[in-house]
Amino acid sequence: MGAAPAETTGVVIIGSGFGGIAAAVKLLRSGVSDFVILEQSEGIGGTWWDNRYPGCEVDIPSHAYSFSFMPHDWPRTHAGQPELQRYAEATVDRFGLRGHIRLGTRVEAVRWQESEGHYRVETGSGTLHARFVISAVGLLNVPRYPEWPGLEEFAGESFHTARWDHSVELEGKRVAVVGTGSTAVQVVPAIADRVAHLYVHQREPGWVEPKGERAFSAAERERFRRRPLYRRLYRYALFAQSMGRFRAYDAGSRAQRRMRELCLGYLDRAIRDPETRRALTPEYPWGCKRPIYASSYYPAFNEPHVELVPHPVRSVTPKGVVDVLGEEREVDVLILSTGFQPTRFLSAFTVTGTGGRDLQEYWGDRPRAFLGVTVPEFPNFFILYGPNTNGGFSIIAQLERQAEMAARAIRAARRKEARVETEPAALERYVRWLDRQFGKRASAMEAGCNNYYHTPSGANVTQWPRTHLAYYVLTKTLARRGLTLRRR
Template structure:
């Protein structure tokens, strides 16, 4: 039986309310549900494969886990919230997700522990047949995928990995082990690893940090808000909004650094180089963590504690990739073996494999994965021609733009406007113009060359698919995306019977 909002009302045109399925109860799915409830008469069901809401902040529970975007930007624009810190920790973000769900009455809409496996478009009824892992099946008029981007772990294929006798796990599937007195290998130096290493170093006997390729790291400058600041943001009208606007303005200026020939690019490199010089004692380590590619080729990392942790006598940076694993140790690319007790894989995710856990079939039974065989693409990163009434949040080429939460809100607003168009008319579906999609994709590719050239500078990053297409990143600031989602949908999305 379909769960509905307690206050769902009939659509204004006298038809039955539009039934909307949201797949995923992370911050994207929550944003979509809130906006649909506030602006439409749709009946909404939220499917979530985990036992709770929060998405990535439910799944990732490793020591030191926190966001690297300012709290006032990494939160919804429609709700003021009393953040205790400049950068929220994982427990605080999980509590925030729970708060929003309760504040807007979304809990009755949730179906937890329910993984959606397939969507199939039914032309005769203009609906999707949604199937779950349990074997349940029901129909919805509109489906929103809010599965996220960084949710499918990347497991390395090192020889001998399956022979390791100690605890071995990916950071997104964290296992609680007492690391006191243990020798621990952390493989990777991305955003997750730089949070874990400082958190576990005080307990472990020895920590080896394996770095395949260095990344540019900036000081995060995180701190607790003072009591006076918290009172100011709580009580003064628009105080949070003004600070949020300031953060977004700075972020839009920062994007100019992705042009390898810009002054902003040189400035960002200088900031990172000064940070290295000021915080790392050993000259060899300073050289090892300094990249030889432009700032922004990899996703820039923010951390105030990682570099100082490398000064500890019980933490060793190994500036080489892992080549092989033995039952009791790790062998790096130089052939050096180090014996360890625990192996922690901070080896990232598979962001270019969009909707990897979901089989979506559109018109004529075509699978979206067949359509994406050469390249994953979507109009505004949200819709795909031939898949009517199907919307994605955090789809191809939408990562970036200061804060992903703001990007998700803009995408959710596109869905809301589409649902409202269906409610106001007697039309039954929204589909996407192939021509508009091609023009949008061509614009993306041009911008990658002219304004985001650092992303294509040849380092190892998660932006590109196996064919070399940058399929994850948005090549501009958030303001450009907000304008695009507001102005271009009238040309790219069309309703019909």
């Protein structure tokens, strides 16, 4: 028997997280309904499907970390993973997307076919032909596993937070959590009361400020439900506050000093032991690393069985973890909160453009895309959560802007029987502008701490350097100058 014939569709969306959902809704609102959403997992939600560790919760206010087109009765100021998963499911059902989604379908390659004017999308279960492809695979989706000597020989249980093993019992165990970033600060207090002893291995402290999470009162929720204008104004106010905070990324500003004082004051109030306070105090400007919002992380260190180890890990033995000073601590469970590989954009599958050009080869050491969305030599291909789009307060809002940009271009190209191409000069101008923004006013993002923003050459390839309002304006205006519709 021969191979099954390739299926043909108008648009392939890769990923059913919030980016893929946004792309689908914006396409529908542009009059485009012939699309397929390919999802490698067995459920929708993207990062909120993959990450199910104890304490998993968003650190952006719920009313901002949500779609502008899909209001929700949020029970808390900051939604937990189960609520965000329900929200994703509700959005899919509200817009009738279930019939477009194919779960358990892993994309292996996306190849431009010049003579046919479409992409060949190869998956583990078959091939599709699509005139347009939108990648919405996310940024923080490939776990980073450390290369410590002896890790494979550890005799206890070991897993990454993004692949949490709920079959492992933590009660009464000696547990080591390696990492002190935004995930670890949620895991530590969530498991502290279940374990016999908890070691928290810290390579470098982060700036932590209280998140202020709480449940909305019944009266507040009723007001949000019954008064749409009030709900929208509340959402706008959250974005306005974030714009004020953005000034603190200027390493020499008064706002920077205020953020530093806020975090140090919280540290002084929350931690009783002076040695632990000193070890938790950063030596770099606020904003050099991703800011951490946590109200229960610091108090966990006041418990006698929770111990901060302010040294990186050197190696692992069958019985425990050895720090760089050579001290071994025996543990039963090793939890890796060691982050992701955010600078390796679209590395999970092959993308080839005109002339068989490989996307990773085109990028080399510096992933770059016009407004983070399109790349020269890769016609009709769009990236959501692409290079230099992380930040701007709410990534959901950023994703909406990117989805709108893609939907507008696809609609115009279909109407004119053309293909969407990116002007190389426009991309180069945009990258130079990004570099100027990062260098302007001594941005704290470039202060030299250990963060996930930069490639080995030092280029910041993950972060958006301005507010969401600036990104909103540019995607509405600049996109027209950088994208060209060429007749097929």
